[in-house]
Amino acid sequence: MFYREAGQFKTSYKADQAVFPIFQDKIFVAIWLFIGFVVVPMLASEYMFRAIFIPVIIMALAAIGLNLLVGYCGQVSLGSGAFMAVGAYAAYNFMIRVPELNPLICFLLGGLSATVVGVIFGIPSLRIKGFYLAVATLALQFFTDWTFSRIDWFTNYTPSGSIAVQPIEVLGLVFDSPIRKYFLCLVFLVIFTIIGKNIVRGRIGRAWMATRDMDVAAEIIGIRPVYAKLSAFAVSSFFIGVAGALWAYVHLGSWEPLAFDINLSFSILFMVIIGGLGSIVGGMLGAAFITLLPLFLNQLPVWLGINISTAMISHLEFMIFGALIIFFLAVEPLGLARIWQITKEKLRLWPFPH
Amino acid sequence: MGFFVEVLISGLMAGVLYSLVALGFVLIFKASGVFNFAQGAMVLFAALTFVRLLDILKDTFAPITLALIITIAMMIMLAIAIERLVLRPLVNQPGISLFMATLGVAYFLDGFGQTLWGSDIYTLDIGIPKGSIFIFESIFEGGVLVAKEDLVATVIAGVLVVTLAIFFQKTRIGRALRAVADDHQAAQSIGIPLNYIWVIVWSVAGLVALVAGVIWGSKLGVQFSLSLIALKALPVLILGGFESVLGAIIGGLIIGSGEKLAEIYLGPYVGGGIEYWFAYMLALGFLMFRPQGLFGEVHIDRV
Numbered sequence: 001m002f003y004r005e006a007g008q009f010k011t012s013y014k015a016d017q018a019v020f021p022i023f024q025d026k027i028f029v030a031i032w033l034f035i036g037f038v039v040v041p042m043l044a045s046e047y048m049f050r051a052i053f054i055p056v057i058i059m060a061l062a063a064i065g066l067n068l069l070v071g072y073c074g075q076v077s078l079g080s081g082a083f084m085a086v087g088a089y090a091a092y093n094f095m096i097r098v099p100e101l102n103p104l105i106c107f108l109l110g111g112l113s114a115t116v117v118g119v120i121f122g123i124p125s126l127r128i129k130g131f132y133l134a135v136a137t138l139a140l141q142f143f144t145d146w147t148f149s150r151i152d153w154f155t156n157y158t159p160s161g162s163i164a165v166q167p168i169e170v171l172g173l174v175f176d177s178p179i180r181k182y183f184l185c186l187v188f189l190v191i192f193t194i195i196g197k198n199i200v201r202g203r204i205g206r207a208w209m210a211t212r213d214m215d216v217a218a219e220i221i222g223i224r225p226v227y228a229k230l231s232a233f234a235v236s237s238f239f240i241g242v243a244g245a246l247w248a249y250v251h252l253g254s255w256e257p258l259a260f261d262i263n264l265s266f267s268i269l270f271m272v273i274i275g276g277l278g279s280i281v282g283g284m285l286g287a288a289f290i291t292l293l294p295l296f297l298n299q300l301p302v303w304l305g306i307n308i309s310t311a312m313i314s315h316l317e318f319m320i321f322g323a324l325i326i327f328f329l330a331v332e333p334l335g336l337a338r339i340w341q342i343t344k345e346k347l348r349l350w351p352f353p354h
Numbered sequence: 355m356g357f358f359v360e361v362l363i364s365g366l367m368a369g370v371l372y373s374l375v376a377l378g379f380v381l382i383f384k385a386s387g388v389f390n391f392a393q394g395a396m397v398l399f400a401a402l403t404f405v406r407l408l409d410i411l412k413d414t415f416a417p418i419t420l421a422l423i424i425t426i427a428m429m430i431m432l433a434i435a436i437e438r439l440v441l442r443p444l445v446n447q448p449g450i451s452l453f454m455a456t457l458g459v460a461y462f463l464d465g466f467g468q469t470l471w472g473s474d475i476y477t478l479d480i481g482i483p484k485g486s487i488f489i490f491e492s493i494f495e496g497g498v499l500v501a502k503e504d505l506v507a508t509v510i511a512g513v514l515v516v517t518l519a520i521f522f523q524k525t526r527i528g529r530a531l532r533a534v535a536d537d538h539q540a541a542q543s544i545g546i547p548l549n550y551i552w553v554i555v556w557s558v559a560g561l562v563a564l565v566a567g568v569i570w571g572s573k574l575g576v577q578f579s580l581s582l583i584a585l586k587a588l589p590v591l592i593l594g595g596f597e598s599v600l601g602a603i604i605g606g607l608i609i610g611s612g613e614k615l616a617e618i619y620l621g622p623y624v625g626g627g628i629e630y631w632f633a634y635m636l637a638l639g640f641l642m643f644r645p646q647g648l649f650g651e652v653h654i655d656r657v
Contacts (some may be wrong), residue, residue, distance in 0.1 A: 318465025325458030
């Protein structure tokens, strides 16, 4: 009743091409932005920013990036942790070697470095498909792990191999308090979401989707697989690289190469799958789900008043996490985004379904 | 020259062990098209169960046999559970969803095994001889040093592969498995029950995991890192091809020897530790020329 497109006529091409063609969607997005920029900063505690909002937002950015590659272009990648690492270390190196650069520029340069690496490691995708490609991307993962822990130049010869950074400063504004960091990440997420959304509904995005659905057929209708696949790798690794720089500088503050290991790659892929392949909203929902689930499982025994050892908790956490993943895949293989879509369909008829 | 051969042989033997893990992957991929990431977790789970049972049953008349039987029974139960709870609800889903589901299984098994059996490092001793011997003393000066346990492992792996080959080629169930691997629908239409076949395949993969787990476990001790050897088996898999048992063996040998030789002869120039990624790069290099691996099925795209 309240959510419907009846009576909303598109009278111009501009209206037809709008990102959110339905008026109610616009209101909905506006409400979310309002919550994100006004309500959350007013209500949330410092712990919530640090433990929940900042990681979720950064991971959402990474998940959207990976979703461009896996969900839209159909190239399965297990190397997203590596792209985040490249973004983080490149940003670090730009920042210490060219100190006069604005940190935000450094983040983007970190993203660009990830792009370069992404394109190079995207080249095998022109020949290798499916799971062979997925395993091949692991090569990048292990290679970067090794590079950043063995080649001291990247860590600026710090003896322990771990890096600690100061809070970044942009135009005299120091991002040291959680609320400022939160705003910084949120602005990044909003901007990149707009960019991502517009890429996937444009010419490039359609080329990606055609390649995903059937690459041979896409080639026949005139889409060059070289451009489609490599551009997907480029854009996706740019997103993930920027997310990596944010993760390192804003969330972690100090990190070692193991912070970007294969488990991170897997969790980002989980976010994409649980959230929903080929959906921008899905990336965000998945990121929230996968980031919050371990926190929740960790707190659960405390809330229930059960007293068990921490080792036991972590084992049980593993078990429940695994079981939930399987459960989710079995119940809704298309992910949280699909549930959201079904809700919207239902809302159109609500409260008079017949 | 003697040193080169020594490195080569130790590499080949490590390769045999990689093949053992890769074999489990191949069996499942062939029969159900599932890329089973949980193979490493199954190795850990089997080894943990075995080593703990051995400890519990040590006062009985035949601890090893009993532990073996119970572990095998558990792996079969695990296969049934996976078929019921994971494969059946996810039938007809895209490969990536199934792959993620097996990642879920891997997480679950890692947690379950350690909840059930504890997470310490257990030493496993089933009488595999330790120490090293010299061979080929007549050919090379000073001979070639090999570890006895590696030799035993190689023999066991060889026996296992031959058994599997006979099982696949000569038995009724083996033929059914090959039929399912070729074409699910055709196999079903001539009356082969798919669910039953999947249980069998996962059980066989569980047995292979047990063998791999026992051998690796007696080499390194049974601990959590056993589940990470799945990551060592992946390059073997893409190098040999997902569908080929032979590929898993040959791929394992190439990866094992290549890795050791590279570490010895190339490692010093780039800072060492390249074992970590060399296998993947080697496999990637091979794939650029043969995208379906050495012995994988050539995939023909039809529009």
